[in-house]
Amino acid sequence: MKLFVCVLLWIPTVLATDILVYDLRPSTKLxxxxxxxxxxxxxxxxxxxxxxxPRLYTIYTDSDVRWQGFMxxxxxxxxxxxxxxxSIVDLVRALSDVVKGIVLYDPKVPATSNLASTAAGxxxxxxxxxxxxxxxxxxxxxxxxPQLQVNISYVNMFTGNVTGSAKADAYLWAAQYFIDSKLADxxxxxxxxDKWWAQSPNAPGALRENLAINHDWIIKHRGFVFDLxxxxxxxxxxxxxxHIGTDFHALTTILLKVYxxxxxxxxxxxxxxxxxxxxxVDEKHGGVPxxxxxxxxxxxxxxxxxxxxxxxxxxxxxxxxxxxxxVQGHHRFIQNPLPSREELIQKGFLNEQNVVSQKxxxxxxxxxxxxxxxxxxxxxxxxxxxxxxxxxxxxxxNPSLYDRFPLLHPYLYVTRTATDFFVSGxxxxxxxxxxxxxxxxQFSGLPRADDLWIKRNRFYFNxxxxxxxxxxxxxxxxxxxxxxxxMYTKFSPMGFTRQRGxxxxxxxxxxxxxxxxxxxxxxxxxxxxxxxxxxxYRPNDVRFVVFRGVLRNATNYANLANGVQQAQPNMxxxxxxxxxxxxRIHLSQDPTANDDLVTYFDDSLPLTxxxxxxxxxxxxxxxxxxxxxxxxxxxxxxxxxxxxxFDWNTEMQHGDVKKNEYQFKVNCAQPGSYMVTYQLYRGDIxxxxxxxxxxxxxxxxx
Numbered sequence: 001m002k003l004f005v006c007v008l009l010w011i012p013t014v015l016a017t018d019i020l021v022y023d024l025r026p027s028t029k030l031x032x033x034x035x036x037x038x039x040x041x042x043x044x045x046x047x048x049x050x051x052x053x054p055r056l057y058t059i060y061t062d063s064d065v066r067w068q069g070f071m072x073x074x075x076x077x078x079x080x081x082x083x084x085x086x087s088i089v090d091l092v093r094a095l096s097d098v099v100k101g102i103v104l105y106d107p108k109v110p111a112t113s114n115l116a117s118t119a120a121g122x123x124x125x126x127x128x129x130x131x132x133x134x135x136x137x138x139x140x141x142x143x144x145x146p147q148l149q150v151n152i153s154y155v156n157m158f159t160g161n162v163t164g165s166a167k168a169d170a171y172l173w174a175a176q177y178f179i180d181s182k183l184a185d186x187x188x189x190x191x192x193x194d195k196w197w198a199q200s201p202n203a204p205g206a207l208r209e210n211l212a213i214n215h216d217w218i219i220k221h222r223g224f225v226f227d228l229x230x231x232x233x234x235x236x237x238x239x240x241x242x243h244i245g246t247d248f249h250a251l252t253t254i255l256l257k258v259y260x261x262x263x264x265x266x267x268x269x270x271x272x273x274x275x276x277x278x279x280x281v282d283e284k285h286g287g288v289p290x291x292x293x294x295x296x297x298x299x300x301x302x303x304x305x306x307x308x309x310x311x312x313x314x315x316x317x318x319x320x321x322x323x324x325x326x327v328q329g330h331h332r333f334i335q336n337p338l339p340s341r342e343e344l345i346q347k348g349f350l351n352e353q354n355v356v357s358q359k360x361x362x363x364x365x366x367x368x369x370x371x372x373x374x375x376x377x378x379x380x381x382x383x384x385x386x387x388x389x390x391x392x393x394x395x396x397x398n399p400s401l402y403d404r405f406p407l408l409h410p411y412l413y414v415t416r417t418a419t420d421f422f423v424s425g426x427x428x429x430x431x432x433x434x435x436x437x438x439x440x441x442q443f444s445g446l447p448r449a450d451d452l453w454i455k456r457n458r459f460y461f462n463x464x465x466x467x468x469x470x471x472x473x474x475x476x477x478x479x480x481x482x483x484x485x486x487m488y489t490k491f492s493p494m495g496f497t498r499q500r501g502x503x504x505x506x507x508x509x510x511x512x513x514x515x516x517x518x519x520x521x522x523x524x525x526x527x528x529x530x531x532x533x534x535x536x537y538r539p540n541d542v543r544f545v546v547f548r549g550v551l552r553n554a555t556n557y558a559n560l561a562n563g564v565q566q567a568q569p570n571m572x573x574x575x576x577x578x579x580x581x582x583x584r585i586h587l588s589q590d591p592t593a594n595d596d597l598v599t600y601f602d603d604s605l606p607l608t609x610x611x612x613x614x615x616x617x618x619x620x621x622x623x624x625x626x627x628x629x630x631x632x633x634x635x636x637x638x639x640x641x642x643x644x645x646f647d648w649n650t651e652m653q654h655g656d657v658k659k660n661e662y663q664f665k666v667n668c669a670q671p672g673s674y675m676v677t678y679q680l681y682r683g684d685i686x687x688x689x690x691x692x693x694x695x696x697x698x699x700x701x702x
Contacts, residue, residue, distance in 0.1 A: 047219025188223025292475030304430025389417030493691030
């Protein structure tokens with residue numbers, strides 16, 4: 001494979017540390033109760049031990065073995081010391097500085113296992129099920145061994161005397177106790193099957209699908225964990241005697257409290273998914289409809305989904321991996337430059353009069369990576385494929401996955417080829433239904449949140465140099481609207497691809513009043529896909545088609561493209577940004593449609609300042625457009641929202657990266673955190689008007 005040469009803008013360093021290693025795999029040979037309880041305990045220990053530094057690494061799946069080896073070869077200190085701990089009792093003793101005691105949960109009310117996870121993060125406790133039988137974790141750690149103190153007990157606490165459901169009573173109490181009080185951080189939510197998993201008839205065939213190991217990320221951040229049905233028209237199978245709608249009412253009550261804690265100022269992320277393999281799915285409600293229902297409901301309360309969905313969803317060590325992000329800080333990831341007009345002419349896609357050649361242009365969307373678990377478990381093996389680079393591909397890695405699994409992104413950006421480009425997956429910086437951000441918002445009745453969504457996406461799209469949203473999915477929320485389309489133009493200037501059948505727009509269209517194209521996708525069929533793709537060929541015309549594949553490697557895409565082009569050479573496969581540039585100029589018939597495009601490449605702005613500081617900062621910008629840039633201004637909004645304007649008189653040809661240095665004085669006497677923005681201007685016209693979201697970051701005034 002020929003690699004695209006890339007110079008990193010940063011070299012991360014991680015402090016060497018003593019790391020304990022525990023092999024959890026033997027626990028899967030025990031009873032179903034033990035399988036859950038061991039995974040639950042290790043999830044909590046991982047969250048607590050790895051909260052401030054990387055101290056505990058757990059081996060549970062083949063991915064954990066692979067990532068341990070990868071860390072040792074990629075920006076991890078050679079002198080990191082790994083010590084294997086054989087006994088669970090010894091491991092708890094070794095971490096006694098972070099374990100302050102026990103939170104005991106009630107096996108008769110399985111929901112209390114999730115309450116125990118929430119309490120574990122808030123109070124630095126480990127969750128133990130009250131099972132006083134030989135060799136249980138309760139026996140090993142409470143009645144014997146270290147005889148840990150029981151700080152909190154949920155045993156016999158919930159009886160159903162409030163709602164008629166002990167399950168719902170438990171969650172409603174927890175929401176009031178942990179969320180209303182702000183003891184738990186509502187930014188971090190976990191939607192994971194509770195201890196009832198051990199009673200499910202499907203559990204023996206899905207031993208690692210209890211996902212208790214995944215709680216580490218939520219516990220690290222003192223978040224809130226729940227498991228409630230998204231359906232309001234039947235009682236859930238784990239609590240069939242409750243009044244219909246009780247689960248759903250408890251769910252929406254919790255989500256409203258989440259919104260209220262954050263005062264509608266930012267999105268929460270729920271890691272996890274409807275546990276459809278075990279709960280809430282039957283002859284009445286299927287798996288996909290349950291997914292769509294969950295997304296529809298969550299979006300109404302400003303919650304995006306990091307979809308740990310069956311059946312590659314066990315994800316160990318997220319809290320451990322997070323320390324890669326902490327050392328990379330505010331550094332950004334830069335993609336290949338957009339193609340120039342001359343390049344597209346040389347390839348025969350465009351003539352000197354800017355007329356797009358009569359071909360059918362095809363784009364491969366390679367997904368679905370809207371889950372940190374799927375990303376961590378599967379993506380590297382698909383990426384490390386010998387044919388990667390032989391066909392253009394838009395790799396749909398949701399940028400918000402970096403929060404929970406930052407280990408892989410540096411590797412992807414270093415090893416990309418000239419034909420590897422990154423786009424965002426479902427539905428931007430997090431999985432949600434876009435139209436549910438606008439009033440009236442079913443289930444919540446809350447104010448619109450489109451500006452909040454734009455702000456969130458601008459941050460992530462800037463950080464990862466993403467300019468195209470690969471798959472906008474609206475599920476149960478219905479058709480996309482002109483409002484939602486315009487929202488995407490604010491952060492996705494090279495367009496977005498829509499779920500087929502969810503819009504009144506043509507297959508390919510420019511969003512009215514903008515240069516931003518939108519497309520419809522077609523799922524690859526797994527049948528005769530060469531025939532399927534060729535069926536979209538349109539002779540003597542220009543057509544743009546997107547084909548969506550899920551969990552496929554480059555060989556699959558390369559073989560498909562080769563088969564298509566052998567049968568129909570006038571059908572060509574291009575990268576997502578060539579695709580967008582050709583679409584923009586073809587549909588607009590405007591020779592300037594691809595002018596004035598830039599990437600804010602780098603800057604040296606400080607993260608902390610004091611009033612009166614004299615700042616000297618460098619700004620680097622790459623010209624992505626088809627015109628020469630000169631005689632511009634750079635406008636910076638810094639601490640206390642003070643504006644500075646600098647002349648940018650450096651000539652920039654397409655592809656040029658130019659750096660200028662400016663000096664300014666901090667004029668901010670009010671300590672606090674402030675948003676930082678900057679962008680180019682031509683006179684009074686901001687480059688945002690040409691489809692370039694401004695750079696956004698933050699600064700702390702001491």
